[in-house]
Amino acid sequence: MKKxxxxxxxxxxxxxxxxCDREDDLLILEEHIKNGRNVVLYAWRRLGKSALVQRFFEEIEDSGDYETLYVDFLSAVTLEDAVKELSQAVFDRFGKTKSGINATIQKMISSIGASISFDPVSGVPSLNLGLNAQGHEEQSLQALGEFLNQRKKRIVVAIDEFQHVATYSERNAEAMFRTWVQKFPSIRFIFSGSHRGMMAEMFLEKNRPFYQSAQLISLGPIPLEKYTPFIQGHFAAKKKVISAEIIELIIDWSRGQTYTVQLICNYLYAQCQTVKESDFHRVRADILAQQQAVFANFPKMLTKTQWKVFQAIAKEEPLQNPLSKEFINKYQLGAASTVNTAIKSLQKQELVIEDEGIYLAHEVLLARWMARL
Ligand SMILES: Nc1ncnc2c1ncn2[C@@H]1O[C@H](COP(=O)(O)OP(=O)(O)O)[C@@H](O)[C@H]1O
Ligand SMILES: [Mg+2]
Known part of the structure; x- marks a missing residue:
């Protein structure tokens, strides 16, 4: 990888x-995977689930005993899309061998109703996923599973944003994946997702196919005492300085969300030799100003009440009781039942989350922007 x-x-x-860090989470992941347990990794958005999976995969691939496959269901809105994502990932990972396309891959490709074409100039093969794949998802999953199963090394498959499976119109999609996982007991699975509520329901509700089928890992923010030396170390390597006090301010303002901390540090590192508090204030204002165009769309996507409630939650952070008279009167939100309906809808869209009894606007930067309106 380039520097x-x-x-x-x-x-x-x-x-x-x-x-930075995640040493404990890595150990737990390793312990589960090496003992034949599948894992559910869930956390709020942009805390570092995907990065952690990649970090873990690098480590177990280096150990020489495992091969890994990473699939993202983020843009897979139908069951067919999901199977296509999986097929593409398998092909990208295992299909392009030095010795060309071998018989096992050939067999798998025809079983999933796909074909291969070769770039006329470079000779690089690419996968054409046929239209006849629809309706044959179960067979395709079977063929992909068999292919993975016959690899010499142990296989770990990570499916990111797995909660999407619960939204597919095919009512048995979740059960189909569950059966698939059960059919190949020697393949290890990591299911990760940012919709904490949906992930928890899929794996913790008795009547759901995946009920208690995996070990849950809930990822939290990187602790201050780990993040501080990491940030200071990178600054120091370029003879730059940032104090522990300013790092604490950054992490507070970012609510510990890894992406936001990284973004602010990225700017400060680029702009400063010795970071002053005023630099942090300038950078965060610049970042919010840049997002303005994106954020300005939010009121258009919501009803008037939803927008008012959403904004009030951002301003009031940390909010404990959104139905209290005090809160409703302060922001003139109307009837408690209306506020309740609005919050339910905002939660369903994952714009608002409830974390240990506190209501929050999920996206940190959006929350900070709204709070200033
Ligand atoms: N441990 C870490 N140290 C440094 N940066 C990290 C770490 N974990 C995540 N990041 C960065 O934070 C951002 C969000 O991480 P990501 O894995 O995409 O989050 P998620 O999958 O939970 O939404 C990415 O830009 C990633 O580079
Ligand atoms: Mg992710």
């Missing part, structure tokens, strides 16, 4: 040197 221009990386994983 990044700025040590505070903003897109997934760039190697161990730019990855």
């Amino acid at each position: 990044p221009d700025n040590p505070f990386v903003l897109n997934t994983y760039h190697g161990k040197a730019y990855f």
Whole structure:
């Protein structure tokens, strides 16, 4: 991997040197996987689930005993999309061998109703996922599972944003995946997702196919005492200085959300030799100003009440009782029942979350922007 221009990386994983802590989570993951347990990894958005999985995969691949497969269901809105994502991931990972396309891959490809074409110039193969894949998802999953199962090394499959499976119109989609997982007991699975509520329901509700089928890991923010030396270390390597006090301010303002901390540090590292508190204030204002165009769309996507309630939650952070007279009167939100309906809808859209009894606007930067309106 190329050395990044700025040590505070903003897109997934760039190697161990730019990855802070998570040592305990890594140990737990390893312990589960090496003992035949599947894992559910859940956390609020942008805390570092995907990066952690990549970090873990790098480590177990290096050990030489495992092969890993990472699939993201973020954009898979139908069951067919999900199976296509999986097929593509399997092909990208295992299909392009030095010796060309071998018989096992050939067999798997025809079983999933796909074909291969070769770039006329480079000769690089690519997968064409046929239209006849629809309706044959179960067979395709079977073929993909068999293919993975016959690999010599142990296989770990991570499916990111797995909660999407629960939203597919095919009512048996969840059960189909569950059966698939059960059919290949020697393949290990990591299911990760940012919709904490949905992930918890899928794995903790008795009548759901995945009920108690995996070990739950809930990822929290990186602790201050780990993040501080990490940040200071990268600054110091370029003879730059940032105090522990300012780092604490950054982490507070970011609510510990890894992405936001990284973003602010990325700017400060680029702009300052010795970071002053005023630099932090300037950078956070600049970041919010840049997001203005995106954030300005939110009121258009919500009803008037939802927007008012959403904004009030951001301003009032940390809010404990959104139905209290005090809160409702302060922001003139109307009847408690209306506020209640609005909150339910905001929660369903994951714009508002409830974390240990506190109501929060999920997206930190959006929350900070709304609080200033
Ligand atoms: N341990 C870490 N150290 C440094 N940066 C991290 C770490 N974990 C995540 N990041 C950064 O934080 C951002 C969000 O992480 P990501 O894994 O995409 O979150 P999630 O999958 O939970 O939404 C990314 O930009 C990633 O580079
Ligand atoms: Mg992710």
